[in-house]
Amino acid sequence: MAQGLLRTQAIPAAARQLANLADALRNSTGAPSRAFCEAALLLLEPALDMQTNLLLFDKRRSKLGTSVEIGAAVVEAVEETGLLEHAARLLLHLRRACPTGCALDKRLGAGDWSFAGAYVQIARHPIDSRDGRATAALWGVLSGPCARHAAMVVGLMALAEVEGGREEGASNAGASAGGGSPPCPCLVRRARYDDIGEGSLMPRLRALIAALDPKLPAPPHRPTALRLLLRVGFAALASRDGAQAAAASGGADAGGADAGGSRDTAPPPQGAGATAARSKAWVAFEAFTALTRHLKAVDTPWRGAVLGAAADTWRLAAAVLRPTVLGRGYQDLHLNMYDGLQQLLDACVPSSDRLTFPAEPPPAVAAALVGGALPLQERLLRRAGEAPGGLESCVLGAYADEIGWVAAAPLITASADLSRTWGCLLPLLAYGEPLQVAAFVASAAKLLRRTEVYGQGGRVGPALVCELLKPLTAPFSTEDVAPAGPVRARLGLVLSVGLGEWVAGLWRVVGVADAGTGPGGEVTDADTRDSCLATLLGLCRSALLSGAGGASAASAALAGGSAAAGKGTGGSSSGAGSGSGGPDGAGGSSGDGAPWPPAGLAAVEVEAVGLALRRLHARTPAAGPEPFGLIAETGLAAVRLAASRPQEVRALGASGSANAWQPAAVRAVAEAVGRGLGTREGGALQADTVAALGRQLRAVAGQLEAWRAGEEGEGGGVDPDPEVWAGLQAVVEDSTLGAALAGQLVPPAEARRRLGLPPACSHPACANLAGDSEAGLRLRQCGRCGQAGYCCRECQTAHWRGGHKQACGGGSGGGGSKAS
Incomplete structure (x- = not known):
């Protein structure tokens, strides 16, 4: 049927009819008759509905059991014939010239609804970007002067009606457009939607959002577009909340769905109420994504009205992500929120390879803090820990899907790339209010603890901590490292509050995850385990862990002991906490926290390298692309430890540990170094340095075989190749943010004192994530x-x-x- 409509030129015929009617109205010397207007409206609706349904058929062709693709042909036909443009012209003429009357007002409302649906279907239809003709046709349809104006008109009238009610809709349309009176006569006429219902307002609001798309030619005035999109988003949510409250007042208790999280969410509306609620949620979501696209198109630093709109965009994100808005069954919306949130976070680091900390926060950081970015992120973290399969976990799971970059990064990059990572949160931690920042740090530690002990939170906790720690070890050029100043000093204090727990927690996750399962079931996947190991070995390489030594329960964690630690709430925390504090547990998450550098991290490094070697050697091609970041860190650590701590490497081999270094595994890493690391784009080490590293690894493998055969006395190591270290130091010497912060880290108790923070829960294994934030937590x-x-x-x-x-x-x- 769809192909038949295209073959029989139904779209050109409809376009000619609409064009003739619009011309007749434009050339008329008097007011059109009621019969003419009724006939015109009766022709307008099916023409628009034909276009809409053809595009819907193309979207649903797989469900209908056909592979026929007609979407591009429909879009091109609409653009060539001007179907939507003529329909918009006719609709605008009818709005100005149509006689008043209840029946015509209702019919005009149906025309508005049909046009909004047709405009939105064109805007949202997936077109292959490689099809240049169809793509150009789509943008041509949307940017047609009458089509775009009509979308603005019907959308502004809907916005005025949602904000002010039916009686005030027409008078408020001008204010919605940004002026004191309607800017054109098209906004004066108000249609009726009694037969269609309130749901008709949402497609019209979506048409307004599509007309404000910054990708369209001649985009609207930026501050006006931002202001309108914010009003659309908040108005849709207010309408949804009002309808939900009205439904709840009929007998249901509306107080159960507070800001706590998805576990306290009331069931979503049913039937027609569910459809309307979902439509309003979609409108708010689309307004948010359009806002982020506008902000991305603005050159930084943001100023004036744009800066205020950025703060409000964060507020809108928090409102959309309330469980009372997106209840069960809305996971798809949560997933689609990821890109918008990440674009807002990326703006906090104007240069993706640079972290600087001036005295005053950059505009995007200031907007994020004012808009509540940290409380929002913390709320999502806590709810993801409480309900790993819940709604908030869907958003953070999209973040965590990109954790592979930690394990798969090149050998040593010329600069750190912070885009699309949680590393963009570091400026917020540097400039945020101390109580809120400390609350976020504590919630991250608790989420990590839930992952390592209870198997809850999935990969979110490890992903978050790995991405926050990676910028501390990735190289920055000398001029990129923030100069010593109060802001960087405060970032050092903030990190001191939880850094020890984060690192010790990652060691424990690696130990639990390597066993495959923990008390709560499957804990993490291969990418997450590889990224945890790569991050930890990078920290050991960096100046952050210089001077760390001694014994720690982290060693037992790598040997599998952490699975037994902390079973249930009554267990004690392994690693930093029970091993480093007094009998009262001054380490861990008590008021003192874990010390820094965490005791025993350097001691467990030898076994961690053995674990990484074992994992890399057992990796098969089916596991996906090689984790070059882990390969690089493992190779560098193996060469360094074989030269500086040979006794420990040899003792580990003699102990019968599963993590003993195997010559075959070391040679496999050497081959991977030569196979991929020397040719990857972005690698900063020269080819001869990479080759020297491979030779050094093969020498380490030979030394291991000699030890196994009983040759060479105890203490014989592998002399380091000067070429390896010269090439490495040329890139990373004193150039990591971690190295710049290492001298400013203090014990957690001292950091809390200097920041003026209240004490934390004294239980070192506290994993309580109830509520939305640690800030203001009431202790007994x-x-x-x-x-x-x-x-x-x-x-x-x-x-x-x-x-x-x-x-x-x-x-x-x-x-x-x-x-x-």
Whole structure:
């Protein structure tokens, strides 16, 4: 049928009819008759509906069991014949000349609805970007002067009606357009939508959004477009909230769906109410994405009205991502929010390979902080930890899908690329309000702890921490490293609050994940494990871990011991926490936190390299592209440790550990270095340096075989190749942000004191993610000693059983508690 409509020239015939009617109205010397207007409207609707349904058929052809593609042909025919342009011209003439009357007003409303649907279908139809003719035709249809004007008119009238109600719709249209009175007569006539319902307003708002697309030729005045899109987004949400509250007042309790998260979300509306609610959610989402496209098109730094609109865009994102807006069944909208959020975060780092910290926050960072970017990100983190398969987890899961860049990055890049990563949050951590920043850092640590112990949160926790830590080890040119100043010093304090826990947590995740499963089931996937290892080995390489030493429970974690640590809430935290603090657990997530550098991280590095070697050697081609970042860090670490700590490497081999270095695995890494790292674009090491690294790795493999055969006395190592280190130092010497911050890191307790932060929960294994934020968390003091504070009864009981009972002075019970 669709092909038949195209063959029989139905689109050109409809376009000629509409053009003749529009010409007749334009050339008429008097007011048209009611019969003429009714006939014109009766012809307008089916012509527009034909175009809409042809495009819908093309979208749904797979469900209909056909591979016939007609979308491009339809778009080209509409552009060649001017179907939508003539329809818009006729509609605008009818709005100005049509006699008033209830029946005609309703018919005019149906015409508005049909035109809005046709315009939106064209705007949203997927066209292969390689098809230049169809792409040009699509933009030509949307940018037609009458079509675009009509989309603006019907959208502005809908916006005025949503904001002011039916009686005030016409009078408010001018204000919606940005002026004190209607800018053209087209906005005066108000149609009626009684037969179609309130749902007809949403397609008209979507038409307004499409007409404001910054990709269209001659884009609208930027501040006006931003202002209108913000009003559309918030108006759609207000309409949805009002309808939901009205439905709830009929007997349901509307107070259960607070800002806490998807676990507290009321069931979405049913039937027609569900359709209308979903339509309004889509409008708000499309307004948000259009806003981010406009902001991306503006040269930074943002100023004036654009800066205020950026802050409001963050507020709109937070409003759209409320569970009361996007309840169950809206995961697709959450997934599509990812690109918009990432574009806003990317703007916080004007240059993707540079991190500088001037005295005042850059405009995009200031807008993000004012708009609540950190509270939004923290809320998503906490809800993802509470409900790993829930709604917020869908958004963060899209972020986590890009974690492979950590493991797959080139050997050593000339500069760090922070675009499309959580590394863009570092400026927010540097300039944010200390209490909110510390709350985000603590929530990230708790989400990581849930991943490592309970198997909850999926890959989100490790992905977040890896991407935040990667910029600390990636090289920056000397002039790119932020000069010493108060902002960078405060970033050092902020990172001191949670850096030790983050790193120790990643070690534990690697240990648990290598076993395949944890107490909560499958913990992470191969890309996440590889990225965790690559990040940790990079940290060991950087100046951040210089001077770290001693023993730690992290070694037991790599050997598989962390799976037994912290089972349930009553367990104690392995690694930094139980091993480094006093009997009261001054490490971990207590008020003191984990120390920095975390004890034992350097000691466990030898075994971590063995684990990485084992994983890389067992990797098959079916696993996907080679993780060059992990290969690079493993090779560099193996050469360095074989030269500087040969006794530990040899002792590990003699211990029978599964992570003992195997000569075949070292040679496999050497081959990977020569196979891929020397030719990857963006690699900063010279080819001769890469070749020298491969030779050095083969020498390490020979030394391992000699040790296995009992040759050479204990302590014999592999002399480092000066060419390797000269090439490496030429790129990374004193050029990482981590190296610049290393001298400004202090113990967590001291960092909290300097930042003026209140104490945290005293339970070192606290993984409580209830509520939206750690900020303002109400602690209850131990009723016996009055020194320890807890966020919940579970943490108090677990800490009591885990050692606080003895430190507190004994007793037979958990003791009382009092609010602090």
